[in-house]
Amino acid sequence: MKLSDFVKLVKFRLTFLVVFSASISFLIGSKVNGYINWENWAILIVGGFLVTSAANCFNEIIEKDLDRMMKRTSDRPLPAERMTTGQALVIGLFMGILGTYLLQKLNLLTGFLSVFSIILYAFAYTPLKRKSPIAVFVGAIPGALPPLIGYVAAHPQIDDIALILFGIQFVWQFPHFWAIAWVLDDDYKLAGFRLLPTGKRNLPSAVITFISTLILLPVSLLPWLYNHSGMYLAIVSAVFSLIFLYQAFNLMRTLEIKAARSLMFGSFLYLPVVQLMFLFDFIGK
Known part of the structure; x- marks a missing residue:
């Protein structure tokens, strides 16, 4: 198996972002404790990478025939037949078992949540993508774990x-998902995916996306409102939320793919900035 095929199988960029999010939150939890266990931090990164990779691997096994229909995914190792389903299943099971073992060593709650995220993402969100836009809501749960x-x-x-x-990551995912779904709607339709709020690129879908972005503004201020952070986080969160909100408004105003793409890239910037500011400006309980 080529390294490039493994990278595509586990959706490396997505997995990296997931592990980054978990690692920042680990450091926030460590601040609550008053010390950082760097060995546990390393275990979290390795275990988190394996568990997330396993979930993505199972997702690609289930969607192998659908991925073949879309330009964006047709060159993945399974639809391109550079890897068999059996090989992918063995790899996915190995990563899932090893990753869960490592995470449960930290504590049982971490291990349980990891198994729950794999099941919900691979076996609930994945099949729902062709049935109803409610899939985005279901997918936002493992996505926020x-x-x-x-x-x-x-x-x-x-x-x-x-x-x-x-809560911050859960709400963030709605404008994030819907911006991606807007940009890739033509490709998604080839596989029968229904991910936009109304199933179409229209004003109601854009309005719902705007409302979800609007909700994110007060949610992003919760650390400050509950006295877990200082004014720096409040200011940065408010500024980035307003920029994000403007991008969502622009999509609602124009209904253009260009505006959706701007919102999508805005979402990639928004979350790590807010999470890092929460870490740097954390003041405890």
Whole structure:
């Protein structure tokens, strides 16, 4: 197996972003404890990479025939027949078992949440993508679990900080998903995916995307409102949320793919900036 095929199989860029999100939340949880266990941080990164890669691997096995229909995914190793389903299944099971083993060594809650995220992403969100736009809501749950997993890996309880980290990433995913779905709608339709709010590039879909971005503004300020961060986070979150909101408004105004692409790239910048500011400006409980 070529390295390039493995990179595509595990969706390396997506996996990297997931692990980054979890690692930042681990450091926030460590600040609650008052110390950082760097060995556990390394275990989280390796285990998180393996578990996320396994979920993506199972997703590609299930969608192998659908990926063949879309230009964006037709060169993945399974639809391009450079790898068999059996080979991918063995790789996915190995990564899932090893990753879960490593994460449960940190604590059982971390291990449980990791298994739950794999099941929900691969076996609930994946098949729903062809049935209903509700798939985006379902997919937002495992998509928001990485910061929760990272936090409880360091501080093994689901408290208000854990829920805030989960909430920010959960709400963020709606404009993020829908911007991507708007840009790739033509390709998605080839495989029968229905991910836009109304199933179409139209004003109601853009309005719903704008509303989700609007909700993100107060949610991003929750760390400050609950006295877990200082004014720096509040200012940065407000500024980036307003920029993000303007991009969503521009999509609603123009209904153009160009505007959706701008919103999509804005989403890639928004989340790491807010999470890093939460870490740097964290003031505890």
